[in-house]
Amino acid sequence: MNTSKSTTDDQLVRRYEQGEDSAFDVLLKRHQEKLYSYIYFVVHDKDIADDIFQETFVRAITSIRSHRYNSTGYFYAWLIRIAHNLILDTFHQQEVMPMVSHEFFSEQGDVTVDLFNDVRMSEPNVESLMLQEQSFDDVRAMVARLPLNQQQIVYMRFFQELSFKEIAEELGVSINTALGRVRYALINLRKMAYSKDFYVAS
């Protein structure tokens, strides 16, 4: 197959839709790592992550081969949405993940503390390696309680190190929307960090 890095996802989808099986291999290889990392980041369980990852691509395959994929230029965002819904389904079934409601802080004022710029999170030192590791776990646990679209964008911004422009392009949303989601996520995280009844699993 004639494929280069400049071959777009939608071109590969079209080829696979038309019967070129190897085009799927390229799509899988191109997206497997970041999609799996995102799923694992949210669910924290390798077996569940494997299940959701597999089901995400099974649904993608059946949709594409059934001509139900609408080319939008945002294939990865589409995969993320499928995974996102599967994660929601999983936690609905298990009822194990309490989350901050979407509306809870949406009418709050400006963010005055950026949790991720807190020196305690950003300046590791030899003496406090264990504490830092615990802090990192705490952040992950708090992020896990955010609404999923906020988890997703926090992950892309602070763990995958994507720019807001890149995030907006991958998700198919405006930069303002991306900025807004991070803002609300940080407000929620700040509230959780200072909440007396927030419980962080050790």
Place this chain on the structure above:
Amino acid sequence: MILSQSNDTPAPSPAVLEFLRQFARQFRPQNIAEA
């Protein structure tokens, strides 16, 4: 600041990847109708 991930970032299991490659080759829409 940027939070870094641990060095042992998990990856999808090879069995899952192989399953998906095979499923992608074998799936045809009529498979659903026949099921």
